[in-house]
Amino acid sequence: MFAKTKIAIIGPGVMGTAILSSLVSSGKFNKENICASGPEAGIVKSLQEKFGVTAFTENAKAVEGADVVLLTVKPQKFDLVARSIKGHLKPDTLIFSIIAGVTTDVISEKIGVKHVIRAMPNTPSRIGMGISVWYQTPDVTPEQNELARDILQNLGNEVHVDDESYLDMATALSGTGPAYVFLFMEAMIDAGVHMGFPRRIAEELVIQTIRGSTEFYIQNHEHPARLRNDVTSPGGTSAEALYYLEKAGFRTALSRAVWAAYERSIELGKGINRNSSSGNNEKS
Numbered sequence: 001m002f003a004k005t006k007i008a009i010i011g012p013g014v015m016g017t018a019i020l021s022s023l024v025s026s027g028k029f030n031k032e033n034i035c036a037s038g039p040e041a042g043i044v045k046s047l048q049e050k051f052g053v054t055a056f057t058e059n060a061k062a063v064e065g066a067d068v069v070l071l072t073v074k075p076q077k078f079d080l081v082a083r084s085i086k087g088h089l090k091p092d093t094l095i096f097s098i099i100a101g102v103t104t105d106v107i108s109e110k111i112g113v114k115h116v117i118r119a120m121p122n123t124p125s126r127i128g129m130g131i132s133v134w135y136q137t138p139d140v141t142p143e144q145n146e147l148a149r150d151i152l153q154n155l156g157n158e159v160h161v162d163d164e165s166y167l168d169m170a171t172a173l174s175g176t177g178p179a180y181v182f183l184f185m186e187a188m189i190d191a192g193v194h195m196g197f198p199r200r201i202a203e204e205l206v207i208q209t210i211r212g213s214t215e216f217y218i219q220n221h222e223h224p225a226r227l228r229n230d231v232t233s234p235g236g237t238s239a240e241a242l243y244y245l246e247k248a249g250f251r252t253a254l255s256r257a258v259w260a261a262y263e264r265s266i267e268l269g270k271g272i273n274r275n276s277s278s279g280n281n282e283k284s
Contacts, residue, residue: 002147003030008066010059010081011073012036012047015098018126019070022154024051037062059084063093068147071097071107075268078102082110089113094144096151100171101268104137104164114139117148120170121155123178130156133170135163168269172261180257185210 007029009016020036023029035054036047044055056062063069063085073081078099089095094115095107104116119134132152136145152158161167185206192202217227232238245251 002028002150004033005029005068005147006033006066007035007068007070008062009034009036009070009072010038010062010085011071011077012038012044013072013074015121015125016070016072017047019072019098019151019155020047020051020053022128023151024053026150026154028150035062035066060088063088065090066093068094068096068144071095071099073099075099075101079110082107086111092141094140094147096148100175101168101265101270103269104135106269108137115141115144117144118164118167119148119152119158120167120175121152122175125155128154128156131174132156132158133161133166133174134158135161135167168262168265171265172258176258176261180254181210 007023009020012020016036020034023034024031031052032054034051035056036044037056037059038044039057041055041057044057047053048055059081066089069085069089071078071081089111092115093113094117095111095113096117096119097104097107098119098121100120102118104118107116107118108114114137116137117134117140118136119132121132122130124130125132132155134148134152136148140148149158149160159170188206188209189199189202192205193199197205217224220227228242232242
């Protein structure tokens with residue numbers, strides 16, 4: 001049902017390319033109606049050759065006639081992109097942003113649109129195993145809502161929220177979350193190597209432990225504290241390890257890290273709002 005939908009992806013970096021790939025592979029969208037725009041001609045040309053989409057280096061040309069414009073640039077590039085596409089959109093074009101910290105109000109003001117959806121996917125979305133939290137402005141139509149949901153479901157699970165402030169929270173928890181997990185994995189693997197395991201064995205043990213523990217939680221769906229208690233025998237090895245983790249402030253450090261990421265997400269948005277400027281013809 002989306003075969004005639006014209007989609008422009010501005011900023012085809014890692015996540016933008018993942019979304020582009022999911023759109024093409026889903027079979028629901030006509031690749032001839034999809035385009036990618038970025039300042040590096042070589043990059044967008046390679047996407048054109050790989051996916052059969054149209055490539056642009058000028059954002060204004062990319063968004064002409066587009067039904068949906070996906071903004072997948074870094075927060076620091078938003079002002080530049082907004083200036084480059086303002087005045088080149090249809091009145092009912094949907095702006096679909098995954099830019100951290102940039103609110104729908106700021107997007108509406110700087111691009112001059114009313115139909116805005118803001119989402120926060122995470123890294124596992126690149127393999128269809130992600131989680132995305134998203135919010136829409138009141139002007140978004142049911143058809144645009146359905147389109148956004150379909151795009152996000154191609155990336156994994158999706159959670160719609162009615163309060164936009166949850167987006168900054170999601171940025172800190174699930175958006176940045178994979179970095180916490182990878183650091184935890186790295187630390188466990190290094191600990192295994194320190195004890196004497198070959199790195200390949202330590203990696204296998206840690207990866208399957210995390211994968212299995214996650215699946216075990218999903219199937220049992222009990223509180224994590226209950227599951228942790230089940231594997232913690234009095235005076236045993238787990239009790240000893242957990243004692244040192246708590247003594248080192250593991251729980252507090254993680255909580256503070258998430259909160260710091262949350263505050264940074266808010267700061268990014270405020271910085272973009274402060275640095276507002278005019279102009280129309282620049283590239284991202």
